[in-house]
Amino acid sequence: MKDYKGQDVHKLGKCLHSKCSLCPVSALTEWTNLNDASNNILQSARQTSTYQPGSTIFHQNDAPLGVYCLMNGLVILKQMDVHGIETAFRLLFPGQTCGWRSLFGEHPHQASALVLEASTVCFIPLNDIENMLLEDPSLSRRFLKTIARDPGPANAVVLRNPPLAVRTRLTHLLLILSEQCMSKSIDGDLCYHLPIQRKHIASLIGTSVETVSRTIKELEDDSVVFFDRKKVLIPSIEKLRREVE
Amino acid sequence: MKDYKGQDVHKLGKCLHSKCSLCPVSALTEWTNLNDASNNILQSARQTSTYQPGSTIFHQNDAPLGVYCLMNGLVILKQMDVHGIETAFRLLFPGQTCGWRSLFGEHPHQASALVLEASTVCFIPLNDIENMLLEDPSLSRRFLKTIARDPGPANAVVLRNPPLAVRTRLTHLLLILSEQCMSKSIDGDLCYHLPIQRKHIASLIGTSVETVSRTIKELEDDSVVFFDRKKVLIPSIEKLRREVE
DNA sequence: CGTACCGTTGAGGTGAGTCAAAGTAAGTGG
DNA sequence: CCACTTACTTTGACTCACCTCAACGGTACG
Incomplete structure (x- = not known):
């Protein structure tokens, strides 16, 4: 799992992308193999900015202004419903984009993008997306x-299925995260850094949170994680x- | 809420579409204002078939073959997870399409489309979609x-949020269905035909099912529905x- | 008139929520 | 460096919404 420079291949492939040194967004799914015209638009249009933990990239009910592309850091998408319950439904890892659902759906943002770790974000305005x-x-x-x-x-x-037990849902989340958190194996054991808090x-x-804590303990008692x-x-x-x- | 012919506007607009007499699919979002070339492709490519209640239009894990467009009837999209729990996540009403998620996502169908009421379905094959x-x-x-x-x-x-009470989720479903089931108001009261079973x-x-039954009774006791x-x-x-x- | 399916009702057990409080880590300022 | 604050996490006690199992009433269909 190591490449010729001794770097973790998994990390390089999943999170930083080999071409990011040239253009941070060029290796992403949406932007690969663009023709020259639209590639020029992209290069001149994109605005890179940094966000501190706790800040918000866009708010629920805001009008969509463009597409956001995460270069590094970590962002969580959360929705506040009429009952005041905060529902997080997506973690955004480096190399992933957000903001397109409301943009193409032509309605206000239905979620807020909250920054969890200091992040660098590329923003491509709506007009330029249109042109591309x-x-x-x-x-x-x-x-x-x-x-x-x-x-x-x-x-x-x-992850959010009422009839499923919390234990099942939590286990599934850990499984999903293990694939995205550049986990490395230490003599048979799989090990990774959990990028988020209990809440x-x-x-x-x-x-x-209390149930999360208790379920974690339960999983430890059963030697699962x-x-x-x-x-x-x-x-x-x-x-x-x-x-x- | 009546149009010039005395027909229920809501019903006409939401479920049958005014142009359906000419071409059942032409008034749908995706197919409106197609240019001549792609319109020709559509007209010659689409295959209309009928399904009986209990039959399945496509199965989970099938490869996507094209897009399905419901002319009339009722279809439910349900997903069977690894635990054997059947999760219905969408009702398909006349004038709506399905099958595109797996088609554009380039992966097998992640749900089965089960016919609840005798349905007429237009099928547009993958190749023709590509050409259009x-x-x-x-x-x-x-x-x-x-x-x-x-x-x-x-x-x-x-609808499927663990922390929300069943009562809240059920109420919300009834609200959503009231907008799609051509409900008509009888002297102040809103009334509609529930197109689905308790299960x-x-x-x-x-x-x-038991909890649904009990919650319905509870809502009746409180004179909500x-x-x-x-x-x-x-x-x-x-x-x-x-x-x- | 039976069979099969759907819906309701009852009883009992429990997973998980809430409230409250203590423990732990992390950051701040003197 | 140490008190101090603040935020995060864990633990305990209690309650209840909802699940499961089981039986029963209704309705449709042959």
Whole structure:
């Protein structure tokens, strides 16, 4: 799992992208193989800015202004419903985009994008997206793919399913995160850094912090996963998978 | 709420579409204002078939073959997860399309489309969709809008939210259905025909049939809604809305 | 008039929510 | 460096919404 420079391949592939040194967004799904015209638009249009933890990239009910592309850091998408319950439905990792649903749906943002770790974000304004879509018809096809594959709704079926026990939902979340948090294996055990707090876990799987805490303890008692603060250690990935079934 | 022919405008607009007599699919969002070339493709490509209740239009894990467009009838989209729990996440009413998520996402169907009422369905094969997208770039923009506005994921936030009480989720479902089931008002009261069984309600809001039954009774005790078999009577829509908040 | 499916009702057990309080880590200022 | 504040996490006690199992009433259909 190491490349020729000794770097973690997984990390490089999943989170930083090999071409990011040239253009941070060029290696992402939506922007690969753009023709020259739309590539020029992209390069001149994109505005890079940094956000501190706790700040918000866009707010629920705001009008969509463009597409946001996360270069590094971590962002959580959360929705506040009429009951005042905060529902987090998506974590945004480097190399992923957000803001397109309300843009293409032509309605206000239905979620807020809250920054969890200091983040660098590329913003591509609405007008330039429009122009790029005109210059390069294949771009819309790639956006279609992105939206169709949106992990938010897909994961919700198992992460936020009332009849499923909290234990099942939590296990599933840990499994999903293990694939996105550049986990590395230490003599058989899978180990990764949990990028979020307990309250975010609770919000993602639709439960309370207290129950998250208790369920974690329960999983430790059964030797399924071990938590050390924000370190997650999985002795056997197969055992974790069996939990889900 | 009556148009010049005395017909129910709501019914006409929401469910049957004025142009359906000419071409059943031409008035739908995705197919409006197609240019001549792609319109020709559509007219020659679409295959109309009828389905009986209990039959399945496509199965989970099938490869996507094209887009399905419901002319009349009723279809439910349900997903079977690894735990064997059937999760219904979407009702398909006449004038709505399905099958595009897996098609554009380039992965197998993640749900089955089960026919609840005898249905007439137009099928447009993948190849023809491709050709239409090439002939008319604006079509992809309309599909982007459709996917971005997919009510399935949008409704899930409130219909399938573990911390929300069953009562709240059920109320919300009744509210959503009242807008889609051509409800008519009889001297102040809102009344409509519930197109689904108790087990489908249970599946849509993630609970058991028994609890659905009990919660319905509870709502009747509080005079929020009244059920007579599959007739739903809402004395006050405002009272129902207050329930949700 | 039976069979099958759908819907309702009852009883009992429990997972998980709420409230409250203590423990732990992290950051701040003197 | 140490008190101090603040935010995060854990633990305990209690309550209840909802699930499960089981039986029963209704309705449709042959």
